[in-house]
Structures are given as C-alpha cells and as structure tokens.
Amino acid sequence: MLHGATWHRGIDLIAIERVMAEWGPWPSLSEEELPYACREMSAADIPVPVIAERLGISERTVTRWRGTEGGGA
Secondary structure (H helix, E strand, C coil): CCCCCCEECCEEHHHHHHHHCCCCCCCCCCCCHHHHHHHHHHHCCCCHHHHHHHHCCCHHHHHHHCCCCCCCC
16 A cells, blocks of 8 residues: 555545544445454454444444454354
C-alpha cells in the first residue's frame, strides 16, 4: 500500500478511519469493509461493545471476526 493511499483492495481507508474516531456520525461500511474495520478497531483496543455499536453488528460477530483473515460468517 502506498503512503497516503485512501483505498486498499476495495476498502475505503478514510471511512475506516472515520468509524474509528470517537465522534460520529460514523459512515456506513460495505460488506468487505466491516470485517476489516473490526480487525483495525480491535488492534486499536476499542472495546467489543463499542465496535459492535459503531459497525451496527452484534458483539458475537465482533468476537468471531477478531483475528480472522476473511471475516465473514
């Protein structure tokens, strides 16, 4: 990935950065972006309930997606 890139393999890195911010409103993410955002937020030590709320997914899904390469169901 190039320094200063805003997209990586179909992932909008600016949207990911915005959803990680403490203030909203947070953007809606695509199906491909959700697991990526979950992993990034987990790496930033954001608590599971906060990740779930910001991404609009269940805490169980956050737990499943943490540390997995593809995310998914």
